Amino acid sequence: MSMSSQDCGQVREGFPRPFPDTPTNVFEQLSLKGKVVVVNGAADGIGLAVAEAMAEAGADVAFWYNSNDAAIKKAQELATSHSIKTQAYKVDVSNADSVQKNITQVVKAFGKIDVFVANAGMAISKPILEQTLEEYHKQMTVNVDGIVYCSKFVGEVFKRQGFGNLILTSSMSAKIVNVPVDQPVYNATKAFVTHFGKSLAREWREFARVNIVSPGFFDTKMGASPGCINEAYRMSSLGRQGHTKEIKGLYLYLASDASTYMTGSDVLIDGGYVLP
Numbered sequence: 001m002s003m004s005s006q007d008c009g010q011v012r013e014g015f016p017r018p019f020p021d022t023p024t025n026v027f028e029q030l031s032l033k034g035k036v037v038v039v040n041g042a043a044d045g046i047g048l049a050v051a052e053a054m055a056e057a058g059a060d061v062a063f064w065y066n067s068n069d070a071a072i073k074k075a076q077e078l079a080t081s082h083s084i085k086t087q088a089y090k091v092d093v094s095n096a097d098s099v100q101k102n103i104t105q106v107v108k109a110f111g112k113i114d115v116f117v118a119n120a121g122m123a124i125s126k127p128i129l130e131q132t133l134e135e136y137h138k139q140m141t142v143n144v145d146g147i148v149y150c151s152k153f154v155g156e157v158f159k160r161q162g163f164g165n166l167i168l169t170s171s172m173s174a175k176i177v178n179v180p181v182d183q184p185v186y187n188a189t190k191a192f193v194t195h196f197g198k199s200l201a202r203e204w205r206e207f208a209r210v211n212i213v214s215p216g217f218f219d220t221k222m223g224a225s226p227g228c229i230n231e232a233y234r235m236s237s238l239g240r241q242g243h244t245k246e247i248k249g250l251y252l253y254l255a256s257d258a259s260t261y262m263t264g265s266d267v268l269i270d271g272g273y274v275l276p
């Protein structure tokens, strides 16, 4: 029910809330020194670029990987080159017990979690009439269950701590029916991610921020496939896929004190793909 003008005029105790005690200098705001960041899907692609961004900004970083153990070496290299603490963890995000256990392990090793980047994802891009139910379930377990498990268990930590910051990797395919390759299940899993993230931003308003990044095509293993690469170049106003170095700044911004007034936002970064 809408509030009346009289109701709206009532002074609410505790409001306005104070501005955050953060630096005014924007480069100081962007520093992550002293922060602990978890990134999943961190062995390669967008997740690796994000983990690098966090390390370059001074954060201690927990690298979560699933099958690609290149994450172990990468974590060690970044620890040395940036004088930070890192550790690699093997976690299948579709396994709730493993997610819960490893979140506990990170808190034990690092003392807290300031930022969790839930970035892992997968696609089996086929029309539903050609997709097996097994393929459907696989995408749901990683892209939907995985996001729910990571969010739920890190949310418990955030609530206990009284602070936290969750960043979810969704996709422009959450907003558009991506063509020419039909992939209704992938598109729908990402629509879930976006709306779930917005809903959490409201649910967690007292203790954590939640934002969503929706990439267009980026040049990674999950980037444009041979079947859609020409359409990817044609539809993107910039005429190409994104390089992963071009998404680092956005995740850093969302992870940092530069974005303290931002929650529940879904940020599209797609080279102008969805403009027309």
Ligand SMILES: NC(=O)c1ccc[n+]([C@@H]2O[C@H](COP(=O)([O-])OP(=O)(O)OC[C@H]3O[C@@H](n4cnc5c(N)ncnc54)[C@H](OP(=O)(O)O)[C@@H]3O)[C@@H](O)[C@H]2O)c1
Residues within 6 Å of the ligand: 040, 041, 042, 043, 044, 045, 046, 047, 065, 066, 067, 068, 069, 091, 092, 093, 094, 119, 120, 121, 122, 142, 169, 170, 171, 172, 173, 214, 215, 216, 217, 218, 219, 220, 221, 222, 223, 224
């Ligand atoms: N590239 C694009 O054009 C694009 C566009 C929109 C959205 N995205 C989204 O961006 C995210 C990152 O993708 P990417 O482009 O960087 O491709 P990528 O390099 O293939 O990254 C996908 C990551 O997800 C991880 N992963 C897959 N299944 C997992 C599981 N069961 N448990 C834990 N981790 C799992 C993989 O880990 P392992 O390799 O260790 O198995 C991998 O690191 C995905 O959510 C994707 O949907 C990508």
